[in-house]
Amino acid sequence: MAAFPLWLQLVLSFLAGLLLGGFFFGGLWWTTQRLVKAPKPLLLILLSFIVRSGVVLAGFYLLLAGGWPGLVTALTGFFAARLAALLIARPPKKEPVV
Numbered sequence: 001m002a003a004f005p006l007w008l009q010l011v012l013s014f015l016a017g018l019l020l021g022g023f024f025f026g027g028l029w030w031t032t033q034r035l036v037k038a039p040k041p042l043l044l045i046l047l048s049f050i051v052r053s054g055v056v057l058a059g060f061y062l063l064l065a066g067g068w069p070g071l072v073t074a075l076t077g078f079f080a081a082r083l084a085a086l087l088i089a090r091p092p093k094k095e096p097v098v
Helices: 006-034 041-064 068-089
Strands: none
Touching: 006 041, 006 068, 041 068
16 A cells, blocks of 8 residues: 555545444344344354454454554444444334323
8 A cells, every 4th residue: 555645545444444344243233133043043153253253354454564554544444334333223212101
């Protein structure tokens, strides 16, 4: 990434963090939706965790080549994706019974 200016590197790192977070938390959501009908739920949980974690760790490792500012920016994007996943998956608010 040395050919790009620093601001563009940081923007791309943030977007990469968003993608990694979307993959991780989207995969977590996908896994939890299939647990009820899975013949071997423990195997599904373990395989999903290994694949999601492996992809995310490999992505952060590749981003580390750009230096620590890019890694910190990517982690910020990852946690922004976590926040978005929490807001999207939030159960609807219950109306108070009067």
